Each structure stands twice: as C-alpha cells, then as structure tokens.
Amino acid sequence: MYSKKIAGCFLILLSFIIILPLIAGAEERKSPDKVILAEVGDKKITLQDLNSKISELPLQYRGFFSDPGKKETFLNSLVQQIVLAKKARELKMDQKPEISEKINDITNQILSQELVKEEILKKNNISDEEIKKYYGNNVDKYREPESVKASHILIKVDEDAGEEARSKSEAKAKEILEKAKKGEDFAALAKEFSEDTATGKRGGDLGFFNKGRMVKEFNDVAFKLKPGEISDIVKTRFGYHIIKVEGKKKEHQKALTEVKSQIKETLSREALRKKLDEYTKKLYEESKVVMHPELLKAAESEEKDIDEIEETDEESVDEDGSEMEFEED
Known part of the structure; x- marks a missing residue:
C-alpha cells in the first residue's frame, strides 16, 4: 500500500516535470x-x-x-x-554633407517631438473643474438646432431645359410618387430611379440636416413633414424631388457629459499651444536666438525685381527672334 502511494506521487511529480517546460515554452512562444x-x-x-x-x-x-x-x-x-x-553606411553615404544635413533634420524633428511629449504633453492635465467652467462660459456653442432626417428621390432637369423635357421629367417623378404613396419601399425606389447618384445608391438617405442647409423649396417642405410622411413633387433648380422624412430632432442643449471629451480636447490644445510658446520662448533666450524676418521681405522684393527684368528681356525680342532696337530720337 505504501509503495503504491510512493509510485502515485512519483507519477504526479514526473507529469509536472514534463508539463511545466511545455507550458513555459508555450508562454515563451506567445x-x-x-x-x-x-x-x-x-x-x-x-x-x-x-x-x-x-x-x-x-x-x-x-x-x-x-x-x-x-x-x-x-x-x-x-x-x-x-x-x-x-x-x-558601408559606402559612407551618411558622411556626405547634403545627406548628413538631411539626417540631422530628421533627428531634430524626432527629438523635438519627443521633448514636447515628455516636458509638455505628459504634464498637460485638464481638470473637471476647468471643463465645467468652459462649458458654462460657452453654453450656446453646444446648443443643437432642430434637424430632420430625410431621404429623397431626384429626377434631374437642366435649368435651361425646354417645356417638353420638363414635362417628361415631371411625369416620371409623378409615376414614382404614386408607387411610393401606394407603399412601395422608398429606399428601393430611390436606388432604382433617383438621378442623385451620391444618395441614390444608399436609398436616397440624406442623413440629419439643419435648417438652411438645403435649398429653400426643399428645406421648407422637409421641416413641415412628420416622420414617415412623403411629400408631393417638390421643384427646385436641380429638378423634381420626392421627400420622405425619417425622423426629427428638436432643438436641444447638449449636456456636459455629451461634450466633455470635446471640451477637454479643445482646452488641451489651447493649453499645449500656450505652454509650448512659453517653453520655446525660454529656450530661445537660453540659446540666444536672433531672427531677422525683415530680410525675408527684402529678399522677396529682390526676387520680384529680377522676375520683372527677365519678363522685360523676353518682351524685347521681336517675333522673328531678333532683338528689337531702341534708338534715341
């Protein structure tokens, strides 16, 4: 009995010896x-x-x-x-002055980005109190105006089209309207008949839009319709429309929770810009930076004068290619 227990323990120990390296190997592979x-x-x-x-x-x-x-x-x-x-590198191309300068430029760019991350971004923390204060001072910015979600079917008519072409297009629009009013799937009709190629392929869907975004004739009808209603023919400078309103959103004030991340991003950008300006100003002073932006205007003026001289020289050549003579009277 005792020997059986020893044998059992030995088998368990042996299984651990075999399995553990396999587990470790699997972890290492992963x-x-x-x-x-x-x-x-x-x-x-x-x-x-x-x-x-x-x-x-x-x-x-x-x-x-x-x-x-x-x-x-x-x-x-x-x-x-x-x-x-x-x-x-084996060809020592990195030691060529023009290439070495490019490498240095890239190195400077990477180092400056990492410095900004380490010294400014990591320390750029915006508190909930700052977010709340900004929201309170800019509450109107987060007011959502009334909007409508609609789909449409468009039969195009050129503005300079004749009476016959207009009548033909209007008749086609009326046929489609009749199908829609009888309950045929509006999205399917838009895919089949709409000549607005951008929205037709997605069932005429225009998404949500605010007042004033669409042309007046379209806008006025869309905002009067109730969700689920289909308009009569609406004529605009683009042609004949059939509009179906899918939904509406009343004017409302966005809650702080809805715009918190947006405000935080705005404040972070403003704080980053300010801190970066202050930080670089300090570094400018330490590095004794001296700039001469006024020379840019002078150089630009010189280039302009040279261009004008070159244009005058070109105009001084006769059509046959010979230079024109300017004699003193």
Missing part, C-alpha cells in the same frame, strides 16, 4: 518580444518590433496592416530598408 521574425546579421526583428512600428503609422494605415499577409509585406519593406541603409 510572448511577442521572443518571436523573431527576421534576422539581418546581428539585428533581430521581433513580433513586438513589428507591432511597434505599425502602431507608429497614421491611424488610417494601422488597420490595413492588421492582416497577417499585409504584415508580411510590411516586414519585407522593413528588412529592405535595413539592408539598403546598411549598404549606404
């Missing part, structure tokens, strides 16, 4: 900084490196490189950049 995707000599590019590079891209490109296939393309371009730069 860790992005341990996954080596490429090696260029001594340089290693890990999954973490790749993800970090992608995260630095503009927002619109990050989603594009989320796909594994696209990530591979990005990895290839990264490796290509490294080997090309390596060869350029």
Whole structure:
C-alpha cells in the first residue's frame, strides 16, 4: 500500500516535470518580444518590433496592416530598408554633407517631438473643474438646432431645359410618387430611379440636416413633414424631388457629459499651444536666438525685381527672334 502511494506521487511529480517546460515554452512562444521574425546579421526583428512600428503609422494605415499577409509585406519593406541603409553606411553615404544635413533634420524633428511629449504633453492635465467652467462660459456653442432626417428621390432637369423635357421629367417623378404613396419601399425606389447618384445608391438617405442647409423649396417642405410622411413633387433648380422624412430632432442643449471629451480636447490644445510658446520662448533666450524676418521681405522684393527684368528681356525680342532696337530720337 505504501509503495503504491510512493509510485502515485512519483507519477504526479514526473507529469509536472514534463508539463511545466511545455507550458513555459508555450508562454515563451506567445510572448511577442521572443518571436523573431527576421534576422539581418546581428539585428533581430521581433513580433513586438513589428507591432511597434505599425502602431507608429497614421491611424488610417494601422488597420490595413492588421492582416497577417499585409504584415508580411510590411516586414519585407522593413528588412529592405535595413539592408539598403546598411549598404549606404558601408559606402559612407551618411558622411556626405547634403545627406548628413538631411539626417540631422530628421533627428531634430524626432527629438523635438519627443521633448514636447515628455516636458509638455505628459504634464498637460485638464481638470473637471476647468471643463465645467468652459462649458458654462460657452453654453450656446453646444446648443443643437432642430434637424430632420430625410431621404429623397431626384429626377434631374437642366435649368435651361425646354417645356417638353420638363414635362417628361415631371411625369416620371409623378409615376414614382404614386408607387411610393401606394407603399412601395422608398429606399428601393430611390436606388432604382433617383438621378442623385451620391444618395441614390444608399436609398436616397440624406442623413440629419439643419435648417438652411438645403435649398429653400426643399428645406421648407422637409421641416413641415412628420416622420414617415412623403411629400408631393417638390421643384427646385436641380429638378423634381420626392421627400420622405425619417425622423426629427428638436432643438436641444447638449449636456456636459455629451461634450466633455470635446471640451477637454479643445482646452488641451489651447493649453499645449500656450505652454509650448512659453517653453520655446525660454529656450530661445537660453540659446540666444536672433531672427531677422525683415530680410525675408527684402529678399522677396529682390526676387520680384529680377522676375520683372527677365519678363522685360523676353518682351524685347521681336517675333522673328531678333532683338528689337531702341534708338534715341
């Protein structure tokens, strides 16, 4: 009995000895900084490196490189950049004055951005009290006017179209209106018949709009209709419209909670601009910066004079290509 217990304990211990390295190995494989995707000599590019590079891209490109296939393309371009730069250094191209200056410009740009992040952005905190005060002082800015959500079907007519063309277009609009009034799907009718190509493909949807955004004839009818109602034919300079109102929003005051993040962003930008001006002004003084903006105007004036002289020289050439003579009377 005792020996069986020892054997059982030994088997459990043995299973732990076998399983633990497998678990550790699995964790190691999952860790992005341990996954080596490429090696260029001594340089290693890990999954973490790749993800970090992608995260630095503009927002619109990050989603594009989320796909594994696209990530591979990005990895290839990264490796290509490294080997090309390596060869350029071997050829001492980085020591050429014009290239060295460009490298210095890029370095300055990166360093200045990082300094602003470290010294200003991280210390740029906006309190709830500041947000509340700004909202109270600018309450009218966050008043939402009455708006309407509508769809439309447009049959176009040129402003200079003749009576026959106008009658034909109006008749077509009336046929579509009859279908809509009988209960046919408005969005489907818009997709089939509307000559407003921008909204037709999405069922005539115009979204929400405020008073004054549309032409007067369209605006007046849309704001009188109730949700679900369909207008008669509305004539504007664009042609004949059929309007369906989908919804309405009354004029209302946006709550602080709705605009809090927007206000915080506004205040952050203003504070950042102010702090950056103060910080750089201090650095200007420490670096003993002297600027001569007045010389820009002088240089611009000289360039203008040179251009005028060149134009005069061109005008001084006769049509046959020979220079005209200016004799003194």
